[in-house]
Amino acid sequence: MARRQLRDLRAIVTGASSGIGRELTLQLIAAGAKVIATARREDRLQDLASAAAAPERLIVIAGDVCDAELRTQLVQTAAEKFGGLDLLINNAGIGALGPFADGSPERLRKVMEVNFFAPVELTREALPLLRQGNQPAICNVSSILAHRAVPAKSEYCASKFAIHGFSDALRAELTSDGIDVILVSPSTTESEFSSAVIEKSGRQPAKGKGAMTSAAVARAAIKAVQTGKHEVILSLGGKGLVWLDRLAPTLSDWLVARFGFDR
Template sequence: MSFNNKVVWITGASSGIGKHLAIELSRQGAKIILSSRNIETLKTVKQLCENPENVKLIALDIEDYTNLKSKVDSAITLFETIDIIVNNAGISQRALARETDIAVDKRLMDINYLGTVALTKLILPHFIKNKSGQIVVTSSIVGKIGTPLRSSYAASKHALHGFFDSLRAELQQDNITITLICPGFVNTNVSLNALTGDGSPQQKMDKATKNGIAPNYFAILMAKAILKKRQEVYIAGFKEKLAVYTKRFFPKILSKMITKLSVT
């Protein structure tokens, strides 16, 4: 198994995990389709890839999820097929639930959940026709546990697990696999862009994010998980992984630990 000549479509590819995954998969011989809202930034990422001639670009706003069909049709025609879609586009949150406007809650769900689901549903007929395909979803450790300042972000990621676990069972007979990637803290701009209570970006780097896994190393681990077709994988530090297993086996203990986290 390898990525050589595999066609991989990555959303949220202009920075962070998406950018570095594109660079890594290009190094491993994949043909890449990059998508985000900013086409100019995607051009920069393309030039960082080992084989830029095998990298195509499609501008896409995942929040505009009712108008994605033409994007999917265009993506399929670029290399005449798609083997893997990496649903990586998303946005985080840094605000107390009681101080978050309901419009911000909705936006988090629109981008992180509904946009991802809509794009997946549109590419499903292509995968089903080919009796082959892999759907990769960038979730989060917060998709398994809830933490302060991330109530609606956690909700959107939890929703992804519910949907894609169900979808995996439905698609078993069609030879379509689903891989849920759960990052812990990764040193990207995710906290800078995280939405505050009024919907404005936080514009501040969290200490934990700054000290997180280097995105290029994360991309190597993510690529391995995709290649092995893992159902669900936690790419995170020891404490974040421990929290997931504590939640599973000792939920009351984790609950006490979570309440001690800073909410300021």
């Protein structure tokens, strides 16, 4: 597969104020890319700009990715300031913890808005510009839970399964345009994700064992962008879970029901 150059690559990264998105931005800038980085917390985006190896190649725009005007602004800024767009990384995400029965329609809608509708609509907005880009790509940061769902994270799993299905369909649709659609599925990662969950109620899920660093996840995602690899499952445990679920779904169901809750 063609190797994509990072030097002068024009990118948008969502969820850039912490964790994986911050690392993606720093690593892309260090490799010579130009990045528009977005998230809601403006002070964190300013920190990011201070930490970037070449701040002149970074534009930060604060806003909520669920806001259609912000999404339009991101794409327009890429057109005006970079003269185009080669890479969209949909990374912003949130979680909620607790059994579905203890949740609410609002919790479900919020998780789906941030993790599914917002990245899908940003993709729609960016497609015309991406079509004119150099070796364009869309990279969706999903989760191992897009492949095997677990209890007490039903809304999150549903949102990540949805982005997985969307990515597979879009990849096929965009093959003739030469646009890669890359799905990156991390397992537990050190970031602010657990502290930022929008709700914790009722019985809690089992805690993941071991965690990758956000920097390692970002490195793997960027490698997939460079090589055009379409699907990346990052941890050995994650790969094991996916294969177990494919080969022995009944056993997999039993195991997550038995061990999926905190005890």
